[in-house]
Amino acid sequence: MAHVARRSPPEHSINQTSAGIKENGEDVTDMAPSDAALGGEPTVNQGVISNPLIDDLKETHLRRGVLIPLKTTQEVRQDHTIVQAYITRAPTKSANDVIMALRALRPEGSANPLPHLRTCAKPNDLPAHIKTQLMNDSAAGRQIHTTKSNWIYIIAGEAKDITQEDVMQILSKIDGLEDDMFVARIPIPLLAPTSQVQAAMWSSQFWPTVYRKNNPLGPHPSMVGRGTDDIKDDASVWMALAHRVALQAKKTGIGEAMGAVIVQRTERGAELVGLAGDARRYQESGPAIPLNTMTHCVMRAISMVAQKLVRHELRSRGLDFVKPNLEYDAFQDRPLMEMERVCFAQEHPNKDGYLCHGLELYVTHEPCVACSMGILHSRMGKVTFCNHMPRTGGLSSDDRPDGGGRGLGLFWRRELNWSLLAWEWEREGVPDLPFVDPASHV
Numbered sequence: 001m002a003h004v005a006r007r008s009p010p011e012h013s014i015n016q017t018s019a020g021i022k023e024n025g026e027d028v029t030d031m032a033p034s035d036a037a038l039g040g041e042p043t044v045n046q047g048v049i050s051n052p053l054i055d056d057l058k059e060t061h062l063r064r065g066v067l068i069p070l071k072t073t074q075e076v077r078q079d080h081t082i083v084q085a086y087i088t089r090a091p092t093k094s095a096n097d098v099i100m101a102l103r104a105l106r107p108e109g110s111a112n113p114l115p116h117l118r119t120c121a122k123p124n125d126l127p128a129h130i131k132t133q134l135m136n137d138s139a140a141g142r143q144i145h146t147t148k149s150n151w152i153y154i155i156a157g158e159a160k161d162i163t164q165e166d167v168m169q170i171l172s173k174i175d176g177l178e179d180d181m182f183v184a185r186i187p188i189p190l191l192a193p194t195s196q197v198q199a200a201m202w203s204s205q206f207w208p209t210v211y212r213k214n215n216p217l218g219p220h221p222s223m224v225g226r227g228t229d230d231i232k233d234d235a236s237v238w239m240a241l242a243h244r245v246a247l248q249a250k251k252t253g254i255g256e257a258m259g260a261v262i263v264q265r266t267e268r269g270a271e272l273v274g275l276a277g278d279a280r281r282y283q284e285s286g287p288a289i290p291l292n293t294m295t296h297c298v299m300r301a302i303s304m305v306a307q308k309l310v311r312h313e314l315r316s317r318g319l320d321f322v323k324p325n326l327e328y329d330a331f332q333d334r335p336l337m338e339m340e341r342v343c344f345a346q347e348h349p350n351k352d353g354y355l356c357h358g359l360e361l362y363v364t365h366e367p368c369v370a371c372s373m374g375i376l377h378s379r380m381g382k383v384t385f386c387n388h389m390p391r392t393g394g395l396s397s398d399d400r401p402d403g404g405g406r407g408l409g410l411f412w413r414r415e416l417n418w419s420l421l422a423w424e425w426e427r428e429g430v431p432d433l434p435f436v437d438p439a440s441h442v
Contacts, residue, residue: 046267047233047269048062048234048237049269051346053275053339053342053343054241054272057237057240058234061237061430063233064428064429065236065239065428066425067423067424067425068426069224069421070396070422071409072217072219072409072411072413073397073406074191074218076397076399076407080189081191082190083158083187085185085187085207086156086183086185087153087154087155087183088153088156088181088184089182090174091150091151092151094176094177095120095152098154098170098171099119099154101171102167104170113157114155114158114188116191116193116199116210117155117188117208118155118207118208118209118210120154120155121155121208123151125208126207126208128204130186131145134184137184140180155207156183158188158190159185171183186206188206189202189209191216191217192211192212192214193211194211194217219412219419219421230265230382231382231384231423235425236428238261238270238362239364239386239425239427241259242261242275242363242364242386243386243430244259244339245261245276245339245340248337248338249278249279250277252337253281254277254279254282254336255277255281255282257278257433258278258364258442259277259297259363259364260275260298260300260301260363260364261275261301261363262274262275262359262360262361263359263361264349264350264359264360265359265360266349272343272346273305274304274305274308274344275301275304276333276340277300277337278295278297280296282295282336283329283332291441292330292332293370293441294330294333295332296368296370296371296441296442297364298363298371298375299331299333300333302355302356302378303331303333305356305378306378307321307333309348309353309355354379355378355379357381358379358380358381359380359382360384361375361382361384362384362385363384363386363442364385364386364387365385365386365393365436366385366387366388366392366393366395366424367393367394368392368393368394369392369393369394369441370394372393372394372395372408375420376410376416376418381421382420382422382423383411383420383421383423385424385425386424386425387436388424389438390407390438391404391438392441392442393442394410395422396408397409
């Protein structure tokens with residue numbers, strides 16, 4: 001984007017790990033990047049705030065079409081990976097000392113990496129096959145499992161993170177364990193269960209497992225439900241506007257029939273913030289950059305929102321907002337169509353916001369990988385698209401056709417530090433758009 005408001009990102013940006021979601025090092029699983037952005041608190045729907053670009057659509061396009069929540073990559077593939085972990089055992093009176101000592105093996109400040117597994121297990125709580133194995137390993141094991149035992153088993157950690165020697169060294173420092181150190185290796189499920197039934201099954205197969213009533217594979221169903229309730233009445237209005245923008249982009253010749261609309265939703269209602277059409281054909285005959293993703297409608301819309309914030313900041317300091325006069329503008333983020341000019345002239349409704357934090361994006365086609373990453377970096381809260389682009393889209397998790405690889409599902413990935421909610425909208429009441437090559441990047 002050509003211009004970005006000079007404000008710091010929100011401090012509560014989230015990093016998701018295999019242990020859940022962390023904020024500033026603390027485990028906050030079940031939280032979202034923004035409660036309002038991801039539907040953590042239901043927004044009181046006051047309708048669509050009046051705007052000359054949208055008013056004629058409100059009467060005919062409310063509550064139309066169907067919103068289908070996107071599934072994450074893990075929900076699509078159910079990758080319940082089984083990994084190896086080390087366990088040890090100690091007298092009940094020494095268990096706390098062992099647990100505290102084992103914590104020292106974790107990186108400083110990190111949370112429990114296996115929160116879905118019980119830290120301790122009594123001998124009788126172990127799966128039958130593990131109990132039999134440990135009972136037959138040694139005389140000490142037989143005694144622990146055949147008499148009333150005051151010993152307890154403790155999970156030390158995943159085998160890739162620690163070694164058997166690490167655990168032995170820890171145990172050697174615990175009073176009473178120097179001469180009876182025990183370490184074994186067992187398989188465990190890396191991810192948390194998605195139901196109580198699955199937790200019970202894993203407890204009988206691997207290690208005592210806890211279901212914490214969350215969704216380790218993606219956003220919690222209640223979060224998705226609240227987010228859907230927030231947008232279901234007027235999503236079709238904004239999608240109709242995106243289609244109108246797309247048709248104008250095609251008609252004026254600046255790009256393909258693709259359009260994007262950005263909306264802010266508050267207790268006052270849903271308000272238009274920015275819109276843009278595709279501009280990949282503009283200045284195409286000049287010194288254009290081939291396949292320039294910055295001319296895509298999503299990137300242009302985000303950049304125009306950023307420019308509104310910069311414009312307000314400059315004017316508040318008594319400075320003029322002037323666009324550079326360039327022979328060729330690689331960003332193509334100035335208004336090129338009448339609808340864009342009208343919208344860009346309107347002030348941003350939240351002049352103190354950070355870029356697109358918590359805003360909603362409605363786009364005619366699934367954004368490409370580059371645009372999807374731009375959406376994440378702009379801190380968008382929700383995204384809805386109409387036409388799935390299975391070959392080039394970046395948000396969907398479905399496998400690509402013809403051996404094209406797996407979908408990326410970028411809207412909700414553990415390794416990225418921002419997540420959002422995303423839907424595909426089954427169209428109703430909007431005009432057919434001109435053909436777009438399935439291999440096109442939107």
